């Protein structure tokens with residue numbers, strides 16, 4: 001379980017997180033939704049200790065990340081798999097080596113075992129026949145799938161997905177969501193998915209948290225979020241706008 005308690009973060013004059021409180025239940029898929037530029041990625045980076053809060057806490061299984069440094073922080077980070085924006089594959093490596101990377105970094109498995117596990121994950125995402133290509137040769141959708149295989153390869157307890165399907169066509173979007181769902185059923189990890197894909201993300205998330213103006217305005221089941229009377233949520237999920245919404249929302253509704 002991950003508990004976020006009164007988390008505050010500002011960059012110069014911009015208060016991005018303004019007292020975030022959120023409990024991310026173990027073994028479930030939690031979606032974080034909210035306006036572009038609203039701080040979702042910043043929040044995700046706090047969960048793995050890549051950013052430190054100005055105040056507040058992130059507790060991972062009861063351990064306060066803010067108190068950890070060096071090896072102790074690395075140990076907690078080993079529980080995590082991450083799929084950050086862009087996939088961030090190493091173009092100078094083969095697809096197989098990319099997927100094997102976390103195993104080489106974090107385990108003492110033999111090379112044979114590493115290759116076997118990496119290949120299994122590539123098979124699971126339908127990329128076994130691309131294993132020996134360089135990742136620069138992959139299409140955008142293939143890169144996302146390879147990055148997913150890499151995030152899963154060391155059987156992490158917690159996986160953070162930052163917009164895993166952005167820029168993909170609807171068929172690929174559904175195929176990535178299906179892969180996450182299948183992997184989740186198989187491995188039972190705790191997942192946090194930052195997503196703009198509404199309503200599609202509701203098909204794979206058990207709980208949904210909406211971040212707005214630096215706080216979580218509602219955390220509930222997808223059904224309850226869809227039926228929410230909260231005007232902020234209604235505006236967000238229907239894509240409508242009023243004078244208080246941000247520029248992106250306004251553009252989307254043609255205002």
Ligand SMILES: Nc1ncnc2c1ncn2[C@@H]1O[C@H](COP(=O)(O)OP(=O)(O)OP(=O)(O)O)[C@@H](O)[C@H]1O
Nearest residue numbers: 011014016034035036037038039040041042043194
């Ligand atoms: N390292 C940083 N230094 C300064 N400002 C930052 C830094 N990281 C993020 N920000 C700012 O914090 C705000 C929130 O950014 P963030 O990337 O978390 O938004 P987001 O909700 O993930 O957006 P999107 O949905 O578009 O990816 C933005 O205004 C961004 O410019």
